[in-house]
Amino acid sequence: MDKAPRIAIDAMGGDGGPATMIAGVAQACDRDSSLRFTLFGDEAAIRAELARYPQIADSRVVHCDDVITGDDKPSQAIRRTKTSSMGGAILAVKDGEAVAAVSAGNTGALMAIAKLSLRTMHGIDRPALAALMPTLGDQDVVMLDLGANTDCDARNLVEFAVMGAAYSRLALGVASPRVRLLNIGTEELKGTGELKDAAAMLRQQTGGAWRFDGFIEADRVCRGEVDVVVSDGFSGNIALKAMEGTARFITDLLKRAFSSSLRSKAGFLLSRPAFALLSHHLNPNNHNGAVFLGLNGLVVKSHGGADANGVANAIDVAAKIARQDLTRRITDDLEDFRSHAVEPQPSQEGVE
Structure with missing residues (x-):
C-alpha cells in the first residue's frame, strides 16, 4: 500500500x-500530512472553503451537479451515481483513483451505490455496517450490522462475525477477538432460529485468531466483556440508537443538574475534569467512522451531524483500514473459517 493514500471525499454530505x-479534511491532514484527497461536489463551494486551509489547497476537486439528500430513496440515488458527489467518491474507489471513500450522506443511498458499484467480496453474501463503540474496558467494541441489512439468515450472521473479528484485530489490535451474538438472553435456548443456527455454526470454528463466546444482551455490550458484537441490521440499529440516545440523555441530565443551583455550580467546578472525561467518552464524534465491510473497496460512513473533528476521525479510519489492507484480511479469515467449519443441523424457528 502506498504510504500516501488518496481518500475520496463526498464534500456535500452531512448536515x-x-x-x-x-474543515474535517484539513484536520485530518494536520494529523497526517501524507494523506491526499479528491473532493467531489459543487466546485465553487468547495474551492471557497479550500481557500481557508492552505495545507489542503492542492487537493483535487471534481465538480458534481447532483447531491444525494437525506430524503432520496436508494433507488433514486443509484440512478444518479455518475452525477452525484456521493457516487463520484465511490466510483473513484472502483476505478482505483482512491483507496477509500468517506461520506456523511444518506446511509441507505451510500450502501446502495457502494454495493452496486463495488460489488460484494467473493464468499460474502451481504456487506455489513460496522462501527466502534466505547466501553468500560481497555478497548472499544466492534458492533455490526448497524443497519445495512434488516433481515439476515444464519450464514449472513456468521459472515458478519468473521468480518467483525478481522476489523477488530486491525482497528483495535486485539490478538484474539471475543465474538458474541446479540440476543434477548445468554442461554442457548433463547433467540430466533437464525441466531441459534449461527451460534451452532460459529461453535464449529476450531482455528483462526478469534473465538466465539456465545450470546450477549444489549445491556452488556459496553461493559468491556466482548470485542465484537454481531446482529442483524434491524436489531443492531435499534441498539445503536438507544445507546446514543442514552449517552445524550446522561450528558444533558448532568448539565441540567450542575446548573440547578449555586451549590451545584460549585460542585461542577470541582468535578470538571471528571465531567470532561465523561463528555469525551460519550461524544459520538470521538468514535466516528462506520465501515462497510464485505465490499470490493473501502467506504466509510461519517455521522451526518459530525463536526470537523468527527469527519477527521472518519478519515483516519479510512486511511488506517486502507494501509492495513482490511479486504485481504477478511478474505484470509473467511477462507480459514470455512476450512475448519462443519455445517450443523438447522434448529427450529421461533423465539423462546
Whole structure:
C-alpha cells in the first residue's frame, strides 16, 4: 500500500455540507500530512472553503451537479451515481483513483451505490455496517450490522462475525477477538432460529485468531466483556440508537443538574475534569467512522451531524483500514473459517 493514500471525499454530505467536510479534511491532514484527497461536489463551494486551509489547497476537486439528500430513496440515488458527489467518491474507489471513500450522506443511498458499484467480496453474501463503540474496558467494541441489512439468515450472521473479528484485530489490535451474538438472553435456548443456527455454526470454528463466546444482551455490550458484537441490521440499529440516545440523555441530565443551583455550580467546578472525561467518552464524534465491510473497496460512513473533528476521525479510519489492507484480511479469515467449519443441523424457528 502506498504510504500516501488518496481518500475520496463526498464534500456535500452531512448536515454541515462543504464547510464541515473541508474543515474535517484539513484536520485530518494536520494529523497526517501524507494523506491526499479528491473532493467531489459543487466546485465553487468547495474551492471557497479550500481557500481557508492552505495545507489542503492542492487537493483535487471534481465538480458534481447532483447531491444525494437525506430524503432520496436508494433507488433514486443509484440512478444518479455518475452525477452525484456521493457516487463520484465511490466510483473513484472502483476505478482505483482512491483507496477509500468517506461520506456523511444518506446511509441507505451510500450502501446502495457502494454495493452496486463495488460489488460484494467473493464468499460474502451481504456487506455489513460496522462501527466502534466505547466501553468500560481497555478497548472499544466492534458492533455490526448497524443497519445495512434488516433481515439476515444464519450464514449472513456468521459472515458478519468473521468480518467483525478481522476489523477488530486491525482497528483495535486485539490478538484474539471475543465474538458474541446479540440476543434477548445468554442461554442457548433463547433467540430466533437464525441466531441459534449461527451460534451452532460459529461453535464449529476450531482455528483462526478469534473465538466465539456465545450470546450477549444489549445491556452488556459496553461493559468491556466482548470485542465484537454481531446482529442483524434491524436489531443492531435499534441498539445503536438507544445507546446514543442514552449517552445524550446522561450528558444533558448532568448539565441540567450542575446548573440547578449555586451549590451545584460549585460542585461542577470541582468535578470538571471528571465531567470532561465523561463528555469525551460519550461524544459520538470521538468514535466516528462506520465501515462497510464485505465490499470490493473501502467506504466509510461519517455521522451526518459530525463536526470537523468527527469527519477527521472518519478519515483516519479510512486511511488506517486502507494501509492495513482490511479486504485481504477478511478474505484470509473467511477462507480459514470455512476450512475448519462443519455445517450443523438447522434448529427450529421461533423465539423462546
